[in-house]
Amino acid sequence: MISPILSAHDITKTFPGVKALSGVSFDLQAGEIHALCGENGAGKSTLIKLLSGIHPHGSYEGRFTVNGAEAKFSSIADAGRAGLAVIYQELALVEEMTVAENIFLGREPKRFGGLIDWPTMFRDAKALLERFKLTLDPAAEVRTLGVGQKQLVEIVKALAKDSKILILDEPTAALAEHEVIILLDILRDLRARGMACIYISHKLDEVFAIADRVTVLRDGASVFKAQAKTTNKNEIIKHMVGREITDLFPRRAGEPGDVMLHVDRLSVEGLLHDVSFQLRAGEVLGIGGLMGAGRTELLMHLFGALGKRTHGRVVLDGKPLSATPPEEILRQGLVLVSEDRRRYGLVLEHEIGFNLSLSSLGKFSTAGFLNRNREARTNRHFFDSLRIKAPGLEAVAGKLSGGNQQKIVLGKALMTEPKVIMLDEPTRGIDVGAKLEIYELINKLTSEGKAVLLVSSELPELIGMSDRILMLHEGRIGGGFTRAEATQERLMEAAMGGAGRVLSA
Numbered sequence: 001m002i003s004p005i006l007s008a009h010d011i012t013k014t015f016p017g018v019k020a021l022s023g024v025s026f027d028l029q030a031g032e033i034h035a036l037c038g039e040n041g042a043g044k045s046t047l048i049k050l051l052s053g054i055h056p057h058g059s060y061e062g063r064f065t066v067n068g069a070e071a072k073f074s075s076i077a078d079a080g081r082a083g084l085a086v087i088y089q090e091l092a093l094v095e096e097m098t099v100a101e102n103i104f105l106g107r108e109p110k111r112f113g114g115l116i117d118w119p120t121m122f123r124d125a126k127a128l129l130e131r132f133k134l135t136l137d138p139a140a141e142v143r144t145l146g147v148g149q150k151q152l153v154e155i156v157k158a159l160a161k162d163s164k165i166l167i168l169d170e171p172t173a174a175l176a177e178h179e180v181i182i183l184l185d186i187l188r189d190l191r192a193r194g195m196a197c198i199y200i201s202h203k204l205d206e207v208f209a210i211a212d213r214v215t216v217l218r219d220g221a222s223v224f225k226a227q228a229k230t231t232n233k234n235e236i237i238k239h240m241v242g243r244e245i246t247d248l249f250p251r252r253a254g255e256p257g258d259v260m261l262h263v264d265r266l267s268v269e270g271l272l273h274d275v276s277f278q279l280r281a282g283e284v285l286g287i288g289g290l291m292g293a294g295r296t297e298l299l300m301h302l303f304g305a306l307g308k309r310t311h312g313r314v315v316l317d318g319k320p321l322s323a324t325p326p327e328e329i330l331r332q333g334l335v336l337v338s339e340d341r342r343r344y345g346l347v348l349e350h351e352i353g354f355n356l357s358l359s360s361l362g363k364f365s366t367a368g369f370l371n372r373n374r375e376a377r378t379n380r381h382f383f384d385s386l387r388i389k390a391p392g393l394e395a396v397a398g399k400l401s402g403g404n405q406q407k408i409v410l411g412k413a414l415m416t417e418p419k420v421i422m423l424d425e426p427t428r429g430i431d432v433g434a435k436l437e438i439y440e441l442i443n444k445l446t447s448e449g450k451a452v453l454l455v456s457s458e459l460p461e462l463i464g465m466s467d468r469i470l471m472l473h474e475g476r477i478g479g480g481f482t483r484a485e486a487t488q489e490r491l492m493e494a495a496m497g498g499a500g501r502v503l504s505a
Contacts (some may be wrong), residue, residue: 011062033197035207038217038399039431053079095143100125104368104464173429176291249464257281260451271297286466293472303336333419345409348398362414380399384412403434422453
């Protein structure tokens with residue numbers, strides 16, 4: 001049998017009061033893509049941090065081997081020298097630098113005298129981007145890019161190092177469907193060249209499209225291993241959550257009520273053109289489209305955070321809603337859960353309680369004084385009802401799993417007592433179990449008469465959890481569908497500018 005390029009032997013990692021990993025073992029062959037699946041908090045990220053030297057050798061039990069030799073990494077640089085490159089779920093780019101500068105950061109080509117060879121850097125960056133079929137400008141500043149484009153830059157940055165082992169942690173969480181296809185093609189090409197990949201993803205369709213083998217972690221232990229071709233999604237999900245899941249999208253639709261949000265011929269300079277729709281109480285209206293179609297821009301504008309309105313009107317619960325600052329929009333009953341929870345949704349270095357009540361401090365204040373007891377009671381209610389997995393309200397938000405961070409962002413939004421909740425990619429980067437909890441929360445909100453505007457890049461989620469769907473194309477409505485009419489093919493056709501029946505109500 002061919003020796004693995006990388007092996008983990010009985011890895012155990014303990015933090016104060018928590019055993020994050022318990023006897024985990026797996027191996028990786030050259031020219032193989034090995035998928036690592038599990039719920040948030042199952043231990044995947046901890047395992048990757050051990051592999052990459054963030055948690056150094058000596059801070060855990062067990063051992064890693066690379067090419068048969070024990071790996072004793074004390075830093076990310078040690079792992080890099082051994083041929084490991086890691087692409088983390090949370091990006092590590094320098095926003096103020098260009099795409100090219102980020103790709104070659106720390107490895108800049110030099111001229112005589114030690115000066116950076118700028119023409120060579122931009123030429124090589126352009127060649128790399130073209131090699132991976134990415135139409136990005138190497139001279140563009142990273143801060144001007146969308147989340148998905150930034151993720152692609154991170155991937156090219158890792159691949160540019162000619163590493164032998166590539167570890168990808170939720171690499172497609174921020175990618176549009178066509179970008180996912182590009183990435184999977186890149187990985188197939190790398191596999192054919194002998195590169196070994198560890199692929200961490202909650203998107204099981206991708207796992208079965210790309211992986212050779214699958215290992216499932218649950219509660220810090222490796223509970224299931226199989227060749228991808230000998231197992232299926234239902235079996236993987238069962239081992240991930242410890243129980244059978246019969247319905248991945250448990251939408252319970254009721255009878256829609258009064259119109260809560262009416263958008264009439266809305267145009268926003270350079271972003272949106274003549275967009276019209278209605279959203280009723282008790283209803284989920286899905287918004288889809290390719291990256292750059294205007295989905296996030298629509299929600300950000302409605303929330304008062306983006307763009308100059310040039311035409312049209314917005315009515316919230318019968319009252320005109322002007323493009324006022326977000327704090328005023330919140331007071332009128334419209335709230336946004338952003339797609340980028342770490343940048344816009346959380347103050348990562350602060351505790352859960354601080355984040356939960358951050359948008360509702362006025363409710364707990366009298367004459368400028370904060371009623372800490374009332375704030376704490378309300379925070380505890382949302383902490384318990386959302387089942388946030390943490391030691392307590394004092395836990396730091398930035399140290400929690402993605403699913404639990406998303407619950408905090410949702411709790412913060414719901415504490416404002418909104419009439420309309422706008423959810424932008426609410427299940428991005430979280431596991432099946434956490435997704436189901438959010439879907440049930442959506443059902444609860446609509447059963448209480450609230451209205452939900454749901455943006456999602458995942459067409460099965462859009463179809464499964466929406467009562468009606470609008471697809472945007474280049475800032476315009478490309479088509480509208482009832483749930484019964486919606487298929488992935490019809491939605492994609494509308495997203496790409498094909499004809500689709502437009503719904504006005």
